Amino acid sequence: MKDRSLKLGMLILIILIADQILKFWIKTNMSLGEEIVVFKNWFILHFVENNGMAFGFEFAGKYGKLFLSIFRILAVIAIGWYLVRLSHDKEIPFGFLVSIALIFAGAVGNIIDSLFYGLIFNHSYGQVAQFLPEGGGYAGFFHGKVVDMFYFPVVQGQIPDWMPFWSGNEFIFFRPVFNIADSCITTGIFSILIFYRKFFDKLENPKKPVEQQTPEI
Secondary structure (H helix, E strand, O other): OOOHHHHHHEEEEEHHHHHHHHHHHHHHHHHHOOEEEEOOEEEEEEEEEEEEOOHHHHOHHHHHHHHHHHHHHHHHHHHHHHHHHHHHOOOHHHHHHHHHHHHHHHHHHHHHHHHHHHHHHHOOOOOOOOOOOOOOOOOOOOOOEEEEEEEEOOOOEEOOOOOOOOOEEEEOOOOOOOOOHHHHHHHHHHHHHHHHHHHHHHHHHOOOOOOOOOOOO
16 A cells, blocks of 8 residues: 555656646746747647636636635645545555546646745746746735646637527637646546546445355265
């Protein structure tokens, strides 16, 4: 069980380091809205910031941001406690623990942005942000913005005129911009939804021991 806990801890640490290194590089090398084409027009590093949830969804207002940050912290504490508790149960499938660890690491990665980025960076509007600027950061504790950068506009086109409501509008798939932390949260959630029965089938339907029949004398 110590081996499982060590593997989960290493996975979480690697995700957090990769997530923060990339975000730090984006903040200190790109201005807000700047793009770097990685592969044709299908894979683009597009620097955006958001106040709220995964994939750029936002929770409006100053107090909404504060509420969301506090909620995230409480949720991470609960998920962390749940993960530690489950990791000591040898009956829990390791794949399920990995899924929970992905969600935990992703949530922590975005919390770091919310808590500290407003303090350690100045704004990125029309300029590359400075790390630990002399005049202080762009926001207070709990009010930092989450850095997003992955943009995959794989399919682009125009909605046909015969379609109601959205006729003539531009269509892009996949439109949301996200980061490593977001992708970990999404992967963890979908893994649980898709493989839940596979994870726990053995627990719900344990194999019955084969009864040995004693031959009659």
